[in-house]
Amino acid sequence: MTAFKENIKKLTLGIGVRQVRLACGLVLFAYLVSHFVNHALGNISMEALATGVYYHVLFWRFPPVAIMFYGAALVHTGLGIWALYQRREFRWKAMEPLQLVLGLSIPMLIISHIVGVRLGQSLFDHEKLYPQELYAFWVARTYRIWLMTTVLIIAWIHGCIGLYFWLRMKAFFKRAAPFLLAAAVLIPTLALLGFYQGGRSVVADSDDPDWRIINLSRQKVGTTAQQAVLDKITDNLLIGYLALVGFVLLARGVRSLNERRAGMISLSYGNGRTVRVPKGLSVLEASLRYHVPHASVCGGRARCSTCRIRVIGDSSSLPQPSPREAFVLNRVGATDPSVRLACQLRPEADLSFFQLFMPQVISANSPGSHPQRIGQERYLVSMFVDMRGSTRLAENQLPFDTVFIVNRFLGAVSKAVIECGGQPNQFVGDGLLALFGLVADPRTACRQALKAAAMIAVNIDELNQFLSHDLREPIRFGIGIHGGEVIIGDIGYRDHMVFTALGDAVNVAARLQDMTKSLSCEAIVSEEIFITAGLSADLLPQQQVEIRGRSEPMIVRSIADTRTLSALVNDVESAAA
Structure with a gap:
């Protein structure tokens, strides 16, 4: 029972007002x-209209569906009004206040139709369907x-804007965008043309006395x-x-x-900039009000962590994070209580902090921003590769020789990563982060990542043979591989931009690579990789390890010789073929 409650708690931790509003909006959009x-x-x-409305009414007036629909309509409207009250700053992209205004105008315009x-129908048992409604529109009023x-x-338009804000950070959005745009244009166009053609038909039929007797x-x-x-x-209702x-x-x-x-x-930004704001504003709202650049990919919706700040000094007096903020911070592994989301933190006293992401790079309200480059959420496999013994190597080699060997x-x-379908991403000293997916x-x-690990070993063997006369001992390496949802985008400052991945999966891969030293193996691969790759559970021994920054142990596979991984993957692919 305790485990069930814990699972329910984890499931509902990331659900906030915006998530409820999104769910209700999806019902209404359907x-x-x-x-x-x-x-x-x-x-x-x-006749086609009559047949269509029969099935439309049959579905949407089915009691459970009707309860869901009207409940979603009331909740979505109420949350829209609450958003109008809650938002203190409207200096976002023009699309966001436009969405709010359009949403608030819909009930006012549709009350008479409802x-x-x-x-x-409920009060007087009227049977108003397309002939009656089209007559009212095209003849009577x-x-x-x-x-x-x-x-x-x-x-x-209101619904499409909401879908855009929801889907724009999804991995498939870039590929699906042309088809979604075509549907967004085609569906309302055909609907309005059908409304027009139906109206013309009713206008023509309304001159017939028999038609009037039957339909009016x-x-x-x-x-x-x-x-x-x-x-x-x-x-x-309209006045109300x-x-x-x-x-x-x-x-x-x-x-x-x-x-x-x-x-x-007073809010101090850690760079000499200080602004005075009323109590109750979030840090991100304060930045927007006083034109201080502040990164926010999702536009202050607590759906990303790019507005993160680190509080300088004592953070114990700050308001406790909301469940949604705690969910986002926990997802990116930000367990330090001094790290908060600027869009959620509403300080009650003077605060000093600095931003963790450069606002010139990934600001949602910055003109000319490109969502596919400033932030996209997707599943990637992260591989960290580190050269062992580079410090001893530098002690025994001339500086230029050391650089030559590290570059080789x-x-x-990198050659192994590219040939297997990955992308070398970051070079940090004698280490490399590669991304697959x-x-x-x-x-x-x-x-691809498992094959790359095997090919790395082969390439390093060839390198050791080539440098055998120049090295006192062969080059060794450690590899950590883990997969999961990450945020990818351009990180850096002005002209110094790097495309990279941020998230818990990247951090875990780095921790696993470090762990290869203590476990005396060439690679450590998370169970997530084996399951997703479709490899058999008994191919390699598994063990539980503690990962710094994680509350629960993780199941991993340690590989003494990474060359064996190529055969394992080939066997699985051959069996699938």
Whole structure:
């Protein structure tokens, strides 16, 4: 029971207001797509519209689905209003305030349609379907044509912006973007054309008295008195919604006055820059308000860690991290309590800190930023390779000879990495970080890394033979390999930019490489790599090791001779073929 509770706690740790709003938005967007596809059937015939709406209503009015849908609509609207109140700074990219404004306008524009169709059916048993609604739009109240067209476009744009913010950091987004854009243009276009063609058909049929008797009866559209009741309900709901939005705007003003009366605090950026801000602003909001460059790939949504700061001095008096902030920090291995997310930390007293990421590189609100380069989340395999004994080598060689030998070592390693499909990424002294999976799926990336480890050993053997007359002892190496979700992007300052990966998987690979010294082996590979590569569990002995920065031990495989890895991978690939 305790383990079950612990698993539930881990599952819900990363769920915050934004995640709930996203889930509700996905439900509403699914309804919107269904509705648009139904509209598009108007390009075929009224009979096709009638058939489509039958299945549309059958699904969305199924009690469990209806409860989910209306619940998502209420929660999403409520959280949108809460976002209006909560956000203290709107100097993000223009798309973000546009999304908020469009979202808040949708309930106001669609209230009359909801009341006319759903409440009309619930209160008076009206049966308003496409003939009745299209007649109201195209014959009885023609001004509603533009109202409905506007709300369809606004709802679609709002949903597409939300999907873009959610998907833009996913690994597949760059490949899928052209297809998503085509769908984003094609679906509403066909829907509006179907709406137009259906309207034309109803206008033509409405001159037929028999059609009017069948489609405009009291059972279908109700009486004048009933319509007056529905109009009154619509007006009251509209006034109530506008009053709620007005109340939130008033509350924002009151809060701003109270925060200023409560006192101002100083935020020192560690580079001589200090700003005075009211209590209650997050550090990232303060940076935006006073035009201080601050990195934030996700735009302050707590979906990345690029706005991280390190607090200078005592951090014990700071507000405790929210569950969402704790989840993000734990995911990137930031266990130091002085490291916080700037978008979540709202200090109540003077604060000094410095930013951990250069804002000139990866700021979401920086003009000209490119999401595919400033930050992308994906599964990669990280391999750290380190040359053993380079210090003793430097003591016994001339400086230029040492550089020559180290470069030959790094060249041998890089050649193996490239030939196996990886990318040499960072050279740190006599060590190398290589990445696999930038252009391959996770299983292929894991197999490429294992093959590269075997080829590195072969290349180093050849190097040792070539340098046998110049070395007192052969060159040895240590390799650590681990895979997982990381953030890739350009890191550096101004003209000194490096494309690299950041995340727990990279740190673990470095720790495993260090561990090869104590375990006296050539390589240590995490169990994650073996499972993802599809290798049999009994091919190599496993053991549990403690990883610095991790609360739980990790299962790894130690390999005394990395040459054996090539045969293991080849056997698996041959069996699969």
